[in-house]
Every structure is written in structure tokens, then in C-alpha cells.
Amino acid sequence: MNTIKHVFFDLDNTLWDFRKNARFALAELYIKHDVENRYGFTFDEFHPHYHESNESLWALIRDKKITKEELRDRRFKEAFNNLGIDNDALAKIFEDEYMETITNFNEVVDGAMELLDYLKPKYQLHIITNGFIEVSKRKIETSELNGYFKTVTYADEIKILKPDPRIFDLAIEKxxxxxxxxxxxxxxxxxxxxGAKAYGMAAIFFDRLxxxxxxxxxxxxxxLDEVRNYL
Structure with a gap:
């Protein structure tokens, strides 16, 4: 990989620890809206239902089967329904407040900052993300990640998601x-x-799961430390 000059990263769960920050944000909302006392379910009982709903809906978005608007309409409604709470108004409150609350927490993935410090003097660094544009901007700007990247490409800019090659085209152009x-x-x-391999770009798979x-x-x-074996 001696010819590499540009390193592109995914954002959520590659650099910015979405799963950890989401859990913090949801726990705060769960307490704020007194869900356990009102319905008898603990946060630890609720969280797996949210995680399953959110992950499966993002997979459907990636596969072009639903829109991001459908995800926002469905993820908390499904999570609460599957837990046994039938309250669409509560689900909407969670969705509305969640988008603001999650960026109050800015944990990065273990090893992210050490890797970026290692790479920055040698390569130009970039991000390509499928996340919501305004939320993704805040994730970067209010965390330790700010200042490391020459460009950030948001799928929302052209309403096309990875692995579609057009999002990689846009990132290369920018x-x-x-x-x-x-x-x-x-x-x-x-x-x-x-997606990157099909586009013709070298890729490293970060197998967190x-x-x-x-x-x-x-x-x-x-x-992430293992990236040094290749770059």
C-alpha cells in the first residue's frame, strides 16, 4: 500500500462510538421521561429492542428499501412496541429529543485518536458517512475528531448512501x-x-462485531491499532 496518499474513514462506530454514545443518550431520555416508573420496564430491558430496531432499519436504508424519514418514524415506535409499550407520542418525543441529545456525548472508538495522530502527518484524511448530515457535523465538530479531516462527505448531500459508487465518486471529487x-x-x-472494493478503492474492514x-x-x-500494519 505504498501508493496510498488519502485515507477515508466511515464515521459511526469506526471513529465516533455511536453505540456507546447512543446508549448514554437513551439512558438520559429514559430517566427524563420516567419510563421505568410509568411502564415498569428498566432501561436495560428497553435498550436491546432499540438496538435491534435501529440496526435493522439502517440495513434497510443501505439496501434502498426504506428512507431515512421512515427510519425516524419507525425505530422508537418499534422498540417500544416490541417491549410492550404502546405509546406513539412517547416514541415521537424520543426521536425528536434523541437527535439533539446524542451529540452531548462524544466518546470515540478505542484507539481512534492514536491512529489519527499517527496517520495525519503522512496522509490526507477524509470521512464518508451515511449519517444524518446535521447530526454528523455536530459529532465531528464537538468531539476530539475535529480538525483532523480535509473533507467530509455526507450521503445526505446527494441523497445516495454507501455502498452506491456515486457517494464514493463525490468523496473523490471533493x-x-x-x-x-x-x-x-x-x-x-x-x-x-x-462498497469501496466494488468502487475500485482499497479497503480495510474494521470487524468490531x-x-x-x-x-x-x-x-x-x-x-484500530492494527491499521498501522498496512499504512
Whole structure:
């Protein structure tokens, strides 16, 4: 990988610890709206239902089966319904407040800052994210990640999501890079690893969930420190 000049990253769960920050934000909302006392379910009982709903809906977005607006309409409603709470008004309150609350928490993935400090003197760094644009901007600007990236490409800019090659095209155009001198690092097998490889860009799969997925020419890592073995 001696020809690499540009390193592109996914944002959520690759650098910015979405799962951890989401849990903090949801726990705060759960207390604020007195859900346990009102309905008898603890936060620890609720959280797996939210996680399952959110992850499955984001997969449907990636596969172009639903829109982001549908995700926002459904994720808390489904989570509460599956828990046994039938309250659409509460679900809407959670969705409205969640988008603001989550960026009050800015934990980054273990090893992220050490890796960025290692890479920044050697490469131009960039982000490509499928996340909501305004929320993603706040995640970067209010966290330790701020100041490390030459460009950030938001799928919302053109309403096209990874792994669609057009989002990679936009990122390459904005960065002034070319794909032969670029590498992409992300934790979603389809959107990140398969998407970048199909586009013709080198890729590293960050296997945070121990999915044990493999593709010829795509190294797999389980901790960000391991990127140093390739760059």
C-alpha cells in the first residue's frame, strides 16, 4: 500500500462510538421521561429492542428499501412496541429529543485518536458517512475528531448512501484524490468494505462485531491499532 496518499474513514462506530454514545443518550431520555416508573420496564430491558430496531432499519436504508424519514418514524415506535409499550407520542418525543441529545456525548472508538495522530502527518484524511448530515457535523465538530479531516462527505448531500459508487465518486471529487491512491476503512461489511472494493478503492474492514467476513484483498482488523500494519 505504498501508493496510498488519502485515507477515508466511515464515521459511526469506526471513529465516533455511536453505540456507546447512543446508549448514554437513551439512558438520559429514559430517566427524563420516567419510563421505568410509568411502564415498569428498566432501561436495560428497553435498550436491546432499540438496538435491534435501529440496526435493522439502517440495513434497510443501505439496501434502498426504506428512507431515512421512515427510519425516524419507525425505530422508537418499534422498540417500544416490541417491549410492550404502546405509546406513539412517547416514541415521537424520543426521536425528536434523541437527535439533539446524542451529540452531548462524544466518546470515540478505542484507539481512534492514536491512529489519527499517527496517520495525519503522512496522509490526507477524509470521512464518508451515511449519517444524518446535521447530526454528523455536530459529532465531528464537538468531539476530539475535529480538525483532523480535509473533507467530509455526507450521503445526505446527494441523497445516495454507501455502498452506491456515486457517494464514493463525490468523496473523490471533493478530496482531489484518485481511487488508486486511496483506501477506505469502515465497520460495515456491505456499505464500507464491499462498497469501496466494488468502487475500485482499497479497503480495510474494521470487524468490531466479530462477523468474521472475508474478501480477497480486503484485510480485516478488530482494533484500530492494527491499521498501522498496512499504512
Amino acid at each position: 478530496s482531489g484524490a484518485n481511487k488508486e491512491e486511496s483506501i477506505y476503512i469502515g465497520d460495515d461489511w456491505i456499505a464500507d468494505a464491499v 466479530d462477523e468474521n467476513l472475508q474478501m480477497d484483498g480486503v484485510p480485516t482488523i478488530t482494533h
